[in-house]
Amino acid sequence: MAKPLRRGNPASKKPARRIIGIDPGSLVTGWGIIESRGSSLVHVGHGTIASVSADRQEPADRLSFIYQGIQAAIKSYRPDGLSLERIFFARNAQSALKLGQARGVALLAAAHAGIPVHEYTASEIKVAVVGYGQATKDQVQKMVTSLLGVGETMASDASDALAAAICHLHRQRFQSLAGMELEWTASLRRRRWSAAAVKRLVGRV
Amino acid sequence: MAKPLRRGNPASKKPARRIIGIDPGSLVTGWGIIESRGSSLVHVGHGTIASVSADRQEPADRLSFIYQGIQAAIKSYRPDGLSLERIFFARNAQSALKLGQARGVALLAAAHAGIPVHEYTASEIKVAVVGYGQATKDQVQKMVTSLLGVGETMASDASDALAAAICHLHRQRFQSLAGMELEWTASLRRRRWSAAAVKRLVGRV
Numbered sequence: 001m002a003k004p005l006r007r008g009n010p011a012s013k014k015p016a017r018r019i020i021g022i023d024p025g026s027l028v029t030g031w032g033i034i035e036s037r038g039s040s041l042v043h044v045g046h047g048t049i050a051s052v053s054a055d056r057q058e059p060a061d062r063l064s065f066i067y068q069g070i071q072a073a074i075k076s077y078r079p080d081g082l083s084l085e086r087i088f089f090a091r092n093a094q095s096a097l098k099l100g101q102a103r104g105v106a107l108l109a110a111a112h113a114g115i116p117v118h119e120y121t122a123s124e125i126k127v128a129v130v131g132y133g134q135a136t137k138d139q140v141q142k143m144v145t146s147l148l149g150v151g152e153t154m155a156s157d158a159s160d161a162l163a164a165a166i167c168h169l170h171r172q173r174f175q176s177l178a179g180m181e182l183e184w185t186a187s188l189r190r191r192r193w194s195a196a197a198v199k200r201l202v203g204r205v
Numbered sequence: 206m207a208k209p210l211r212r213g214n215p216a217s218k219k220p221a222r223r224i225i226g227i228d229p230g231s232l233v234t235g236w237g238i239i240e241s242r243g244s245s246l247v248h249v250g251h252g253t254i255a256s257v258s259a260d261r262q263e264p265a266d267r268l269s270f271i272y273q274g275i276q277a278a279i280k281s282y283r284p285d286g287l288s289l290e291r292i293f294f295a296r297n298a299q300s301a302l303k304l305g306q307a308r309g310v311a312l313l314a315a316a317h318a319g320i321p322v323h324e325y326t327a328s329e330i331k332v333a334v335v336g337y338g339q340a341t342k343d344q345v346q347k348m349v350t351s352l353l354g355v356g357e358t359m360a361s362d363a364s365d366a367l368a369a370a371i372c373h374l375h376r377q378r379f380q381s382l383a384g385m386e387l388e389w390t391a392s393l394r395r396r397r398w399s400a401a402a403v404k405r406l407v408g409r410v
Contacts, residue, residue: 064316088299089298096295096301100306103302107268107306108265
C-alpha cells in the first residue's frame, strides 16, 4: 500500500481533491484513495477489509469491523468525499439485504466523518474508467492499474473501489470544464459576439 | 412514552432482562423496550425514528439519524440485548437494499453498545405474540398493546419492534424452563426414580 501523500500540490493553483472509493461487501469490502492533481489522477492507497473470520461469527461484529476499517482509512487519508456504486439489481433479497447492511455502515462512516457521498451506476463507472459501459470486471481492473501506474496485482474489491473514486474525479473535472465553457460562452455573448463566432472559438479550444 | 424504570426487581431472585426490539426501515424505524420481571413482561418504552425530512436529503444523513436514535434509546434504557426480525423476502432488490442499510446501522449500534443481537423470523414473532404464525399485522398490534396493557394507540413500527422484543423474552423463558425440566429429570433419574415415575411427576408440574 502506498504511503499517504501530503495534501495539496504547490505547483497547481487548484486545490487537490482526494476521494475514497468504497466497494462494500458482507465478506470483503474494498477501499481505495485517489487524488486529483492538476491534470492527473494519483493513486494514494488501497486495501481490503475481510470481515469474516472465526472470531467474528455475528453479523453485528462483522459490520462493526467494516465500519472500523473504513473509519481508519478515512482518518489516515482524510479524503474530501466518498464515492461508491449505486446498486439497482441483486441476485436475490438475501444478497441485497447483506450488501445493504455493509453499504449502510459505509454511508454511516462517511456521515460520521462529515464528508459527502457520491453514487454512480456500474455503467457510469465503467464509462469513466474504460470508456465503455459494458466493460468486464477484468477490463476495469486492468484499466485501473494501468491508469494509476500501479504495477502490483490487487483484489478486485480494491480495484472496484478505486474505479468508483476515479469516476467521481473524472466527472467532477468534466463538470468543471463544462461549467467554464458555459461561463466563457455567456461572457463572449455579453460582449455581443455572434452565437456562430462564439461556437467557432469555443469549439476550437 | 413511559419513563425508564430502574433495573432489577428486588422481589425476584432472577435478574430482570431488558430487551430493545427494533423494526428498521429506511423511512421509519420503530423501537420498543420490554423487561421480563418474574412471570410478567413489562412495557418500558417505545418510539419511532422518522428519518426522512427536508433537511436530511442524503441517504447517509438519514442513516446517521437512525443510528443516533437507536443509540439514544440504548443509552437511556440500557437494554441487555437487541431483538429484530430476520428478513428472507423483499418486494425487490431496491427495497431489500434500503432495508439492509437501515438494518446495518441498527446492528452496528448494538455492536457499539456491546449488546448481543437476537434475530427471529416473522413467523416466530407472530407465534410468540399471537400464538399463530400467519397472524395479520393488525392482530399483532392488538395483541402487543393488550399483552403489555398499553392503552394508547401506537405506530405499527413501534408495535412490531415491541413484538420482536416480546418474542426474545418468551423464547428465552421457554428455553430456561425446558432447561430446568431437563435438569430436574436428570437429577430424579440419578436418584433411581423410574422413567415412568419421573414423567408422572414432571408432567404434573
